Amino acid sequence: MIPFEYRTPKxxxxxxxxLKEFGADAKLMAGGTALVIMMKQRLVRPSCLVSLGSVxxxxxxxxxxxxxKIGGLATHRAVESSSxxxxxxxxxxxxxxxxxxxxxxxxxxxxxxxxxxxxNQDPPPSLIALGASVKATSPNGSRVIPLDEFFKGYYETVxxxxxxxxxxxxxxxxxxxxxxxxxxxxxTADDYATVSAAAVLTLDKAKKTIADVRIALGSVGETPVRAxxxxxxxxxxxxxxxxxxxxxxxxxxxxxxxxxxRGSAAYKKDMAAVFVRRALxxxxxxxxxxxxAKAAPKxxxxxxxxxxxxxxxxx
Ligand SMILES: Cc1cc2nc3c(=O)[nH]c(=O)nc-3n(C[C@H](O)[C@H](O)[C@H](O)COP(=O)(O)OP(=O)(O)OC[C@H]3O[C@@H](n4cnc5c(N)ncnc54)[C@H](O)[C@@H]3O)c2cc1C
Numbered sequence: 001m002i003p004f005e006y007r008t009p010k011x012x013x014x015x016x017x018x019l020k021e022f023g024a025d026a027k028l029m030a031g032g033t034a035l036v037i038m039m040k041q042r043l044v045r046p047s048c049l050v051s052l053g054s055v056x057x058x059x060x061x062x063x064x065x066x067x068x069k070i071g072g073l074a075t076h077r078a079v080e081s082s083s084x085x086x087x088x089x090x091x092x093x094x095x096x097x098x099x100x101x102x103x104x105x106x107x108x109x110x111x112x113x114x115x116x117x118x119x120n121q122d123p124p125p126s127l128i129a130l131g132a133s134v135k136a137t138s139p140n141g142s143r144v145i146p147l148d149e150f151f152k153g154y155y156e157t158v159x160x161x162x163x164x165x166x167x168x169x170x171x172x173x174x175x176x177x178x179x180x181x182x183x184x185x186x187x188t189a190d191d192y193a194t195v196s197a198a199a200v201l202t203l204d205k206a207k208k209t210i211a212d213v214r215i216a217l218g219s220v221g222e223t224p225v226r227a228x229x230x231x232x233x234x235x236x237x238x239x240x241x242x243x244x245x246x247x248x249x250x251x252x253x254x255x256x257x258x259x260x261x262r263g264s265a266a267y268k269k270d271m272a273a274v275f276v277r278r279a280l281x282x283x284x285x286x287x288x289x290x291x292x293a294k295a296a297p298k299x300x301x302x303x304x305x306x307x308x309x310x311x312x313x314x315x
Contacts (some may be wrong), residue, residue, distance in 0.1 A: 005048040030112035066172030067235025072111030091179035111165030120192035128216035129198035135167035151223035199279035220255035227251035250278035
């Protein structure tokens with residue numbers, strides 16, 4: 001490895017001061033799972049590593065305006081195992097569960113993953129489909145960036161060098177919404193996806209018409225891809241037998257995968273159509289399951305049994 005300075009600022013002010021001191025040669029480090037590999041491969045040669053590990057208050061997961069506010073330093077494992085996320089947005093917990101291995105998920109952070117911007121990653125398609133945004137903080141203040149405008153190219157985002165992802169916000173889902181993320185993994189369970197797809201589907205009150213839908217794919221281009229034309233094909237339309245398959249075919253037109261050891265470009269294109277259809281079907285099944293659970297009679301509360309200990313009768 002090439003020698004570098006290592007700094008451990010305790011708060012954002014110190015992080016910004018260190019970034020200013022070292023300029024463009026400094027690199028933020030959160031979990032280090034992506035960055036350290038890139039340094040070993042000499043793809044990145046920072047003069048200073050600015051560890052975010054000692055910065056407090058950026059790893060919480062809480063409710064905000066009915067949605068979820070996730071700190072930029074929350075680990076993948078924290079999202080996966082959070083009871084709040086599992087209750088409110090099981091699809092998001094499931095998405096983070098799909099990332100690599102437990103060892104990686106224990107270290108990798110939500111902000112670090114998004115800033116890394118590998119188009120094969122799992123969380124971006126789900127977060128885009130859920131309408132999430134990131135909050136980026138610099139010495140000049142903060143700005144909110146919708147995630148579908150965040151990725152620019154391979155390992156490239158719209159973040160400025162002095163901006164830090166401090167928060168990811170996932171808005172509250174509308175009533176009658178189902179969500180799903182699916183990942184095609186023909187090799188090992190901890191691999192990156194060959195193709196992945198996320199769908200968030202909202203039906204009208206009568207549950208007959210598609211009020212809204214968001215679809216995003218991973219591993220099919222330089223960035224995660226939002227399939228807006230496929231969404232437009234479905235939005236406002238009644239649920240019909242072949243609608244999801246037609247949307248899958250439309251989504252196929254939006255992707256531009258490369259051939260690699262996970263499959264040829266042509267194969268991935270075909271799989272994109274299939275996976276969009278399946279993700280939509282799974283989102284609909286999720287929605288129906290939620291409605292069923294809501295309609296089911298609630299189990300009667302058990303009466304609290306008072307423990308009466310009569311004097312003189314204890315053995
Ligand atoms: C063996 C292996 C298997 C993997 N498999 C998968 C997989 O199946 N699916 C998947 O989705 N991912 C997978 N990954 C990728 C993994 O998700 C990323 O390595 C991880 O998300 C990066 O997070 P981190 O906190 O470790 O980031 P770091 O490595 O610390 O940083 C990554 C980049 O983000 C920048 N950065 C870090 N934090 C911030 C911040 N808060 N604000 C701005 N910039 C920041 C850093 O400067 C660096 O450029 C795998 C990784 C490995 C090593």
